[in-house]
Amino acid sequence: MNGADSLDWNGVLHNRPSRMPDRFFKYWILVPAVFLLLLIGLFPLIYSLLVSFQQITMTDYDTSFVGFVNYAALFEDLRLWQSILHTLIITAIALPVELLLGLAMAQLFLEKIPGRQIFISLIVLPTVISPIVAGATWRLLFDQSYGPVNQIIGWFTGTNVVLLWTITPKLVYPAIIICEIWQWTPFMFLILLAALSNVDKSLTEAAELDGAGFWRTFFKIVLPAIWPVMAIAILIRGVDLVRTFDVIWALTSGGPGTMTETISIYTYVQGFRQFESSYTAAIAFLIVALMTMIVTWAIRRMGLAQ
Amino acid sequence: MNALFSRRARQSFILAGRYVLIALLLFFFVFPIYWLFIISFKTPDEIFHFPPVWVPKSIQFANYWVLFKDGDAITVWNSLVLASTSTIIAMVIGTMGAYSLVRFKTGGENLAVWVISQRLMPPIAIIFPVFLLYVYFGLVDTYLGLIILYTAFNLPYVIWMMRGYIEDIPLELEESALVDGCTRWEVLRKVVFPMARTGLFATAVFTFVFSWNEFIFAFVLTRTEVVTYTVQVTHYFGGQSNFWAKIAAMSVLGTVPVFITVATLQRFLVRGISMGAVKG
Numbered sequence: 001m002n003g004a005d006s007l008d009w010n011g012v013l014h015n016r017p018s019r020m021p022d023r024f025f026k027y028w029i030l031v032p033a034v035f036l037l038l039l040i041g042l043f044p045l046i047y048s049l050l051v052s053f054q055q056i057t058m059t060d061y062d063t064s065f066v067g068f069v070n071y072a073a074l075f076e077d078l079r080l081w082q083s084i085l086h087t088l089i090i091t092a093i094a095l096p097v098e099l100l101l102g103l104a105m106a107q108l109f110l111e112k113i114p115g116r117q118i119f120i121s122l123i124v125l126p127t128v129i130s131p132i133v134a135g136a137t138w139r140l141l142f143d144q145s146y147g148p149v150n151q152i153i154g155w156f157t158g159t160n161v162v163l164l165w166t167i168t169p170k171l172v173y174p175a176i177i178i179c180e181i182w183q184w185t186p187f188m189f190l191i192l193l194a195a196l197s198n199v200d201k202s203l204t205e206a207a208e209l210d211g212a213g214f215w216r217t218f219f220k221i222v223l224p225a226i227w228p229v230m231a232i233a234i235l236i237r238g239v240d241l242v243r244t245f246d247v248i249w250a251l252t253s254g255g256p257g258t259m260t261e262t263i264s265i266y267t268y269v270q271g272f273r274q275f276e277s278s279y280t281a282a283i284a285f286l287i288v289a290l291m292t293m294i295v296t297w298a299i300r301r302m303g304l305a306q
Numbered sequence: 307m308n309a310l311f312s313r314r315a316r317q318s319f320i321l322a323g324r325y326v327l328i329a330l331l332l333f334f335f336v337f338p339i340y341w342l343f344i345i346s347f348k349t350p351d352e353i354f355h356f357p358p359v360w361v362p363k364s365i366q367f368a369n370y371w372v373l374f375k376d377g378d379a380i381t382v383w384n385s386l387v388l389a390s391t392s393t394i395i396a397m398v399i400g401t402m403g404a405y406s407l408v409r410f411k412t413g414g415e416n417l418a419v420w421v422i423s424q425r426l427m428p429p430i431a432i433i434f435p436v437f438l439l440y441v442y443f444g445l446v447d448t449y450l451g452l453i454i455l456y457t458a459f460n461l462p463y464v465i466w467m468m469r470g471y472i473e474d475i476p477l478e479l480e481e482s483a484l485v486d487g488c489t490r491w492e493v494l495r496k497v498v499f500p501m502a503r504t505g506l507f508a509t510a511v512f513t514f515v516f517s518w519n520e521f522i523f524a525f526v527l528t529r530t531e532v533v534t535y536t537v538q539v540t541h542y543f544g545g546q547s548n549f550w551a552k553i554a555a556m557s558v559l560g561t562v563p564v565f566i567t568v569a570t571l572q573r574f575l576v577r578g579i580s581m582g583a584v585k586g
Contacts, residue, residue, distance in 0.1 A: 025490040026410035033403030033465060036458040041424045044435040051435070108327060119328055121572065123335045127579070128568045130519035132536045133557040136543075137342045140550060148341060148358050186335060187579060194576040194584040232583040235426075243428035246521045250540065264430040264522075271434045272526060280434050287431040295426045299419050 045288050051281035070282035079258060080283065083266035089173065090262065091241040094180040098237060099230075101181070102188025106196050109189075120193070127186040135250025138179040142166055142251075166252050172260050179247050184237060191233045195226040231302050239295065263287065342561075345554035346370070353550050369555040378552070381538040382559050387449060388524075388534065389517035392456035397510050399457070400464030401472075405498055407465065408472045409480075418469075425462035425581075429522050432459075437526055447529040455527070456517045463516070463581070464509055470582040471505025472498065508574035511567050518564060535560040 052070050055062040074080060105123075109116060126134065141147045142165035154161040165175040199222055207217045245264040248254065254261040254269070261269070267287070271280035345353055347365045373379045406412045407421075436455060437446070445451030475498065483493045499506065524534040533541075539556050542549035568575065576584050 022490050026406045026412050029402035029494070030406040030412055032399040033461055036399065036454070036461055037421065037424055039454070040427070040432050040436070040458045041420070043439070044432045047435040047438070048431070051438070105331060108324065108331075113321070113324065119332060121569070122332060124568075124575065125339055125565065126335055128515060128564050129339070129561050130521065130536050130557075130564075132519075132521040132539055133342075133561055136539050136553050136557055137338050139543075140345060140554065141338055141341055145356050146354055146358055146550075148337075148360070151357050154357075182335065182338060190576055191580045191584055194580070198584075229580065229583050232580060236581065239426045243430065245430060246536075249521075250543070253543075264428060267430045267434070268522075268526075271437075277438070284431040284434050287428055291426065291428060291431070292423060295423045296419060299422060 045285065048281040048285040048288065051278050052285050054278050056277035057275060057279075070279050071286075073279065074282060074286065079261070080263075080266060082258065083261045083263050086260060087242055087244070087262040087264075090177060090180065090244065091238065093173075094177050094184075094241055095234070095238055097177075097181055098185045098188045099234065101185050103192050105185070105189045106193040109193055110196050120190075124186045124190055126183045127190070129183075131183065131244075131246035132250050134179060134183045135247040138175070138182070138247075139166065139251055142175055167256055169256060169259055172252055172256065176248055176251055176260060179251060180241070180244070183247070184240070188233055188237065191229060192226065195229040196222070199225045228302070235298050235302065239291075242291075339561075342554055343558055345550060346558045348551070350551065369551040370559070373552065373555055373559070378538055378556065379559065381533050381535045381556075384449075384532050385518055385534040385536070385560065388452050388456060388532065389514050391449070392453045392460065392517050393510055393514045395453070396457045396460045396464045396513055397506060400461050401468045401499070401502070401506065402494065403461070404465045404468035404472055405494060408469050409477075421462050421465050422581075423462075425466065429459070433523060433526050440527060446527055447531045449532055451527055452524060452532060455523050456520065459520075459523070460513045460516055464513055467509040467512075467578070467582055468502065468505060470577075470585075471502045471509070474505075475501045508571055508578055511571055511574075512578040515564055515567065518560070 053065050053067060055064065055066050055069070109120060129137075141149050144150060144162050144164050149165065150161045150163055153163070163171060165171045203221050203225075204217055207221055212220070243264055244262055245268070248260055248262060248265060252260045254265045258266075263283075267280060267283050270276045270283065344360075344362060346369050347367070348359065348362045349366060349368070352359045352362050370379075403421075407418055440446045440451050445454075479501065480493050480497050483497045484490075488496065519536065520534070521536040521540075524532075524537045525540070528534065528537055535556060539553055539560070542553045542556070571578075
């Protein structure tokens with residue numbers, strides 16, 4: 001048992017020949033990860049900041065510093081604020097619906113009934129497919145004459161329905177939100193089902209014996225018990241919805257016109273279609289800075305890091 | 307007796323209601339996938355038939371054959387190369403990093419929060435500066451460029467998940483290995499990796515699926531050489547509607563592997579998608 005006398009977990013293991021001191025071991029194994037994380041975590045931030053103070057566009061590679069010109073322009077850019085508004089609209093509708101529908105479904109599947117496991121496995125499928133495929137699928141479903149959505153509505157109305165889901169201004173948001181709900185409600189469902197299954201049965205039964213109704217039991221006992229998990233699910237989905245790109249790109253590409261442009265799609269258009277490099281960098285910096293603050297706050301608030 | 311009967315009748319009524327609800331939910335969540343799959347097997351006449359055909363007369367594979375003949379199916383191979391390579395690298399680097407965070411508390415809570423916050427960054431804000439960097443280094447439309455980016459983007463997830471799995475390993479095992487004369491590296495290789503293999507496997511599958519399904523990085527950083535299947539699907543959008551068969555067939559090619567992999571690890575699904583919030 002050589003070296004046993006000087007074993008010190010957090011520090012150094014003395015007494016043994018080694019080519020590399022154990023002292024630095026904890027840093028060596030962390031270096032590759034930190035290096036790569038800096039590439040996506042710090043470099044974009046610094047680079048965006050730098051470029052955003054210049055005037056680089058497709059036609060003019062002007063690297064002289066112009067101060068806050070691009071940031072001042074952000075405030076007068078109506079399309080930017082509209083895209084933020086669109087993002088918030090989609091999030092504000094899709095997130096509560098996904099949460100409540102997922103919770104209701106979890107409640108429905110909580111009791112063991114024949115076929116339960118197979119039903120759950122099937123319902124979860126939309127969540128694991130690529131969002132771009134989800135968008136493409138709904139594009140086919142929503143087609144005005146060859147898609148089954150209008151056909152099914154037609155059965156109820158008894159007439160031929162020709163709704164242009166991805167073109168009519170009144171229908172594009174429902175189309176996008178339906179697709180989002182279809183893909184991500186199973187995510188909420190699965191997590192909330194696990195959380196509900198972990199709630200202590202003796203507590204809910206005791207409450208029922210005391211005469212508490214379903215809702216009272218739910219709000220007083222079940223909800224506080226599942227809240228930590230629910231909060232994380234809301235955080236993950238909320239962030240995903242704010243940065244949503246794929247589904248909308250597949251369904252409408254931001255159209256008609258700029259009606260369904262979200263912040264991600266608008267940034268893409270500015271950077272890779274209009275080639276407004278410096279201006280895009282200013283938007284990117286704004287997004288990263290805002291999201292870092294919100295996300296870090298939320299993570300700490302929820303105690304996710306413990 | 308009468309009361310008993312009515313109670314039983316009520317219970318079976320509730321059960322029937324439950325199944326009606328479940329049937330509706332199954333229809334909503336599964337029918338779109340059925341529709342995608344069935345279009346890929348239809349003939350053009352059946353795809354563009356009014357009213358839509360719900361069950362084709364026969365299953366035919368011409369839509370897939372075209373993808374292989376034209377070479378479009380290579381994009382699935384590209385997705386496979388990118389996703390598997392970046393997953394392996396991210397698993398090795400990420401697990402080492404997670405081990406440092408868990409056992410040595412390197413960087414404390416601040417580093418842990420920073421790591422996980424990177425997971426929640428919008429890709430669009432990252433991709434623009436990275437694109438400019440890649441243009442400078444000639445990494446656009448290369449395997450290497452996307453592998454680096456996918457690895458980096460999945461690292462927070464890997465570190466986060468492996469942190470949880472490593473915490474589950476009894477500390478005594480590592481201590482006794484040290485006492486037996488193993489170096490720190492040997493402990494990592496011979497104790498930590500084997501002990502965490504279930505977690506490694508589950509995390510690797512999710513990381514693979516994330517990269518496999520990824521769109522926006524590939525969309526911006528590929529041109530012709532390393533186009534992934536998700537980007538290829540969008541190439542069929544636009545004017546001509548006779549690309550429907552290709553959209554469906556390509557989507558199915560990209561979706562079937564995901565269904566198979568996820569089916570093999572039902573047990574880890576909840577922990578995987580909730581980022582470890584539910585140990586399940």
